[in-house]
Amino acid sequence: MSTTESASNYNHLERMSVQELLENINREDKTVPLAVEKAIPQLEKLVTATVELLQKGGRLFYIGAGTSGRLGIIDASECPPTFGVQQGMVVGLIAGGDSAIREAVEFAEDDQHQAWKDLQKYRITENDIVVGIAASGRTPYVIGGLETCRKHGIATGCIVCNTESAIAAVSDYPVEVITGPEFVTGSTRMKAGTAQKLALNMLTTSTMIRLGRVQGNKMVDMQLSNEKLVGRGNRMLMEELQLAKPEAAALLQKYGSVRAAIEAFRKSDSV
Structure with a gap:
């Protein structure tokens, strides 16, 4: 069984006071940055590959389901206002389409062929890179998308929270952030989601800096939208x-x- 699905280190959560709940959740959350730190060598390879492809005019795509898909969309949507890049340089795709951003779409993540169909709408090419985001590392929507990308010579990466996953196996640049059991057993919107958000921050921020979108420590290309x-x-x-x-x-x-x-x-x- 994957570590993200293993039993919580805490039990009888319903008997805890509010203070105990908050303190214990916080105690678990403190382990997340340390898990991300261990994945920095893998992140470095993913960032380097992403920079090289974007310098050639390529794009960065995220594919994911549920919380993972939503995090990819958030990260992609924040790149244009933050770094002044054109819309479409970073694209987030979620199983079930845009409606799944707000409401879960039943069984959408189980379709192994849909991610490639979604990517084809953007006329994906060998200059692009596709990063699968999945805490479990076994989401069919992501696996199928990355497998097909590789068959077409498109670079692949991933951000997962379990070791030796099926998604990492079909990724050229796998990033494994091992966050362990969740406070609420299996609730990967918690530690795993936090780890994915941190990794995505590092991926796009480092990439945009290397692309010259920051001077000194300033967002000189940010959109003046408010x-x-x-x-x-x-x-x-x-x-x-x-x-x-x-x-x-x-x-x-x-x-x-x-x-x-x-x-x-x-x-x-x-x-």
Whole structure:
């Protein structure tokens, strides 16, 4: 039996006080970053491969079911506003389609052929990379998708929470984050889900930095889609260019992005 399905280290949860529940959940959660740390060598290989393919114009696809699929969609949807990349560079696909984001679609994850059908809608090519996300490591939707990708010469990776899984076996760049038993037996939305979220953060953030989407430690390509982000952009310019707030705000409004504003200012300053 997989470790994610093994019995919780705690019993009689219904007899615990609220404080005991929270403290014990937190105690288990503290083990997750350590599990992710052990997977860094595997993550490094996945990031390196992803960067190389995206530099060639390829895309990063996630395929998953349930919580895993939703986490992939979240990570993909946050890349354009955070790093200013075009929509479609990172794509999250979930078994059961978009309706499964909010409500479980019965038996959707059991179709071994659907993931490839979903990927074909995007005209997937050998320049792309497909990462399967599954706590169990045995979701048929993901296995079938990765198997077919490999047959077509498309690079594959995965983020799973069990060792020697069927999904890792069909992945060129497997990442195994072994989180062990859940506080509530089998509830992989907890520790396993947290581990997957951390790994996804590391994958796309590292990739985007290597692609030049961050300068120093700043999101210079972020989309200025609300007042909070406009304010952040102003502060970046004030700090980077030693400008007063009115000057920074005018510059940002004129050029529409932090990167463009910095480049324009430095070009004019050097003339």
